[in-house]
Amino acid sequence: MFRVEGGATLDFADREPLHPCFPLESIALFNPFKRRTFLQAVVAVAATTTFGCSDDDSTDASDGSPYFPQSLASGDPRPxxxxxxxxxxxxxxxxxxxxxxxxxxxxxxxxxxxxxxxxxxxxxxxxxxxxxxxxxxxxxxxxxxxxxxxxxxxxxxxxxxxxxxAPAAGDDVPVKFVFASCQDFIGRYYNAWQRLLQLDADLDFVVFLGDYVYETTGDTSFQSGDGGRAVRFSAPEEALPQGTGLTAFLAANSLSNYRDLYKTTRTDRQLQGVHERYPFIIVWDDHEFSDDCWQDVATYEDGKRDETQLTRKLNAEQAFLEYIPLDTVQSGAGAIDVASEPRFPHSRIYRDFEYGKHLKLLVTDYRSYRPDHLIPEDAYPGGVVLDETLLGAALQDQPDAVKQTFQTDTFAYVNIDDAAYANQKQVLQGVYLSQAKAAGLTDAEAAQKAGQWVAGPVALYYVNQVLAAVNKGLVIPPAGKPRGLAYAHMGKAALFNIQGSRYVVVKDTFDLFAAVKFKMTAGKSEDVFGPAQEEWFNQTLTTAQNTWKMVVSSTSLSALIWDFRQQADISDPTLRQRFYFSVDQWDGFPTKKKVMLNALKAGVTNTLFISGDIHASFASVEEGVPTLTAPAITSGSIKSLASLALIGAGYATGAPVYQHAVVEMEKTLQASNPGLRFADADSHGFVLMEVKADETLATFHLIPAGEVAKDYSKRADSELEAKFTAKTFRVKNSDIQPA
Incomplete structure (x- = not known):
């Protein structure tokens, strides 16, 4: 047991036990020289959760002056x-x-x-x-x-x-609002916003959870060029070129680029209409700056090069503060001086709102202070992260069956710097250099990384595969060698890859690694909020007297675990285990998530998380804390993208993997996540909340993914209305159930 920031304690015994019989062969034992696996296909889907936003070139000049092409908006309502x-x-x-x-x-x-x-x-x-x-x-x-x-x-x-x-503090009144996220505009239409306008609901406000704009102009992995809806930078020479050939696109870089994103997106008449009707409370996620970012660091290069981009981050923040109606410094009456609003590393868009007696709303910032993803994208798969001593300490409270698993040859490692392995090290570094240069690194860059990564303790499971491919006589026998945990055991199979780093990691081994690192860094490895926001968060929650304390999180708190351990019809044993789908979200900080939820469950009544980002609808109870996840307004659904990826990877639609991962995706997720009460992986829309004294009602308004490329703005209202369905859930007594 050890003490972390804020006085919380964590014991390894408090962590969910590893499954006592997860098979050795299922610990992501990928052979990097074989054909693309299912996980690599799914990771292609995960990559598309960079989902983008764009713009509409049309402005209705007959309704409002052409001198106001983005119309108007209001935000941050207070009493x-x-x-x-x-x-x-x-x-x-x-x-x-x-x-x-x-x-x-x-x-x-x-x-x-x-x-x-x-x-x-x-x-x-x-x-x-x-x-x-x-x-x-x-x-x-x-x-x-x-x-x-x-x-x-x-x-x-x-x-x-x-x-x-907002109602005055203490007013005994119900509160009604909508929350939504992820507005991919390119090739898509804001039918969800149009539906909200049709409902003409008597809302107090709209919460937008992030990805209001997308920084790319046409990333073909998830954005369509159809329909004439596209973002075009007025200064394309100032943007960051990405991709090559037919897959080339631009990413916003300059202040002009980022302003173009907002200017174009806000010409959409449906989005304008919602802004004209309701005040918004908005927080950023990643795409307002850069996909899967953390602090001022981008991830386009997947670890090939340092992507710390302070100037770009400041440009992104300035455009956001110019175009979004929010008040970051609680200024006085009159025009807000955008130049005086704090910027990175002192950004402060986290804030709270009180809506009468029954609602305290805490708007958190997940991106500005969080650390890097726990597994680096450029991690060497063979690199050992827990040596024999650390692994032994971490397993101390685990069942004997689990301890025995980690004593098998799968976890054997050696110090490749020992003189006895000089020939093997030379070969491994040579292979690394070849792979790094093939990935686009220069000779000098590849040599620097080879020296950094192909050194010290390395897992024999991984390096023996490499050695055997070159010369079987170089394979190192595992007998008598120490046991440890490597990146390969968490799903890392290749260099400079999001697989096994940001997406699709092995849950059991990742949780073990995360807990040890959390302890060794006194919690800094998973310090999502940073010290100042953490203090605000804890103080605001524990002192709030409102009936409901609702936390706005740009990323989903719902656990997204794929559990294929019992899927006997999946023939590949490397797939029959538990995976986190995305560790760019709260699943990527499992120790912090557990500590936070346990503290809320013990000390705060009626906490509810509302979140977005993952492009699917979820209602779940996490460690006794209800959480709701909104679908995307337009960004491609998980199911539709998974289908395309698996078919493209050569899997037939009748294959067991396709059946479990796509056709039965909701069933698989619910079976894998006991706290999941509702899942819809293939719809767009928003969630309407009715906050009352004794319960909160959450209604998902959903439209099938296939409708997002159709423009309903020029059709009869009844056509769009017929495409939507509504599902209502009751949040009460720390649970969520169908209403």
């Missing part, structure tokens, strides 16, 4: 204030600061004004985007607002926006 946003565009005065007027009224006819601000200035240095904090408002009151711009004696006015303040 006495709200943030209002607009962007004005005048190509004749692109370099000038432009004068604006803001009118706010309790009536739609604007006959009575609570604010008439005529001295606003849309600054060219902020792309003529303006955020205004309006204060002195009445609690839980609907207000109407509009901006106007005068040119050549003519007044040009936005559409009328509608917003609503």
């Amino acid at each position: 006495d204030s709200v943030v209002l946003w607009v962007r004005v565009e005048d190509k004749d005065r692109a370099g000038d600061n432009l004068p604006l007027r803001l009118e706010v009224s309790p009536t739609e006819d604007f006959k009575t004004l609570v604010l008439d601000k005529k001295d606003l200035s849309a600054l060219a240095e902020h792309d003529h985007a303006v955020k205004v904090k309006v204060t002195g408002l009445s609690a839980r009151t609907t207000y109407y607002y509009r901006f106007s711009y005068e040119k050549d004696g003519q007044k040009h006015t936005t559409r009328t926006g509608r917003t609503r303040t």
Whole structure:
């Protein structure tokens, strides 16, 4: 047992025991020289969960002034204030600061004004985007607002926006809101937003959980170029080129690039309509900066090179703060000075909202402070991470059967730097150099990494496969060698690969490794929130007197475990084990997740997590804490992408692997995750929440994945309505059940 930050304790015995009979051959014993395995196919699916956003080139000039191509928006509603946003565009005065007027009224006819601000200035240095904090408002009151711009004696006015303040602290009122995430725009349509507009629900606000924009212009692994919906950078020479040939695309890099993402995305009329009707509470995830990012580090190169990109991160943050109606510093009334809002490494978009007696909303930031993924993308599969001593300590409280498993030859290792293995080391480094250069590294880069990785303790399971492929006489006998845990035992089969690093890792061995590293670093290896956010999080939760404490997390808290141990019809024994589908999400920090959930279960009543990112719908109970995951607005569903990947990898649709992984995906997930109450892996939509004194109702509004490429905005409302289904669940007494 040891103490971690915040006074929590963790004992290895508190960790879920390893399965006493998980077979030796199932510990991700991949032969890197064989054909692509199922896991490699699934990882291709996981890679597509980089899912993207884009834009619509059309603007309805007949409804609202063409000088306001992104319309308007409101956000961060509080009992006495709200943030209002607009962007004005005048190509004749692109370099000038432009004068604006803001009118706010309790009536739609604007006959009575609570604010008439005529001295606003849309600054060219902020792309003529303006955020205004309006204060002195009445609690839980609907207000109407509009901006106007005068040119050549003519007044040009936005559409009328509608917003609503929060109820006062202690008000005994129900709260209704929607949460959603992931707006891939390229080749897709916002039918989910259109459906929300059709419902005309009496919402207090909308929570958007991240991936509001996507930083790529057409990554063919998940984005379509069909339909004319595309992001085009005004300064493509400033972007980051990615891919080659027919798969080439650009990733946003400069401030201009990131601004283009928001400008284009917000020309979509359905998205504009939702912003015009409801205030938003928004947090970023990864694609507002870079896919699967952590802090200011990107992951496009999968470990081939250092991708620390501070300037790019700051550009991404500036565009976000310019275009998103939020107040990061709790400023006073008037125009918010975007230049004064804190930036990385001092970013602060985590914040909390109180909605009367029954709701405290904690909006967390998962990306800005979190550490790197526990398994590096460039990790050498043979590299030993737990030597004999560390492994023995970690297994101390495990069943004898598990201890015996780790004493088998599968876990034998040697120190490749010993003089006796000089010939083997030379061969291993030569193979590494060849593979690294084939992956695109220069001779110098490959040599540096070979020296770094092909050294010290290495797992014989992996290196003997390499040696046997070159010269069977070089294979090192495992008898009498110490036992340890290597990256290969967690699913790492190749260099510079997301398989076995960010996606599809072996659960049992990964959990063991994570727990040891957590202990050795006093929790820093899984310090998701960082010290300041952690202190805010704990204090806010433990002091909140509201009936419900709801945590907004950009990534899903629901466990996504694929358990194929009992699937006898899957002939490949390396697949018959448990895998985490994605360790870019909370599953990637299993020790921290368990400590956090145990603390919440013990000390905080009625905690509920709402999350997104994974492009599927889930309702689950994690360690006694209910959690809901919203589907994507448009980003490709897990099931549809898994199907394409498996077919492309040569698996027939009737194969057992396809049956379990795609056709029966929901059934497989629910069988693998006992806390999972609901799963839909092939729909888009949003979740509508009704927060009451004694229960919370969550209704998933879902549309099949096949409808996302169809534009329903020009069809009869009844056509879209017929495509949607609704499923309602009741959250009560720390459980989730169908309503």
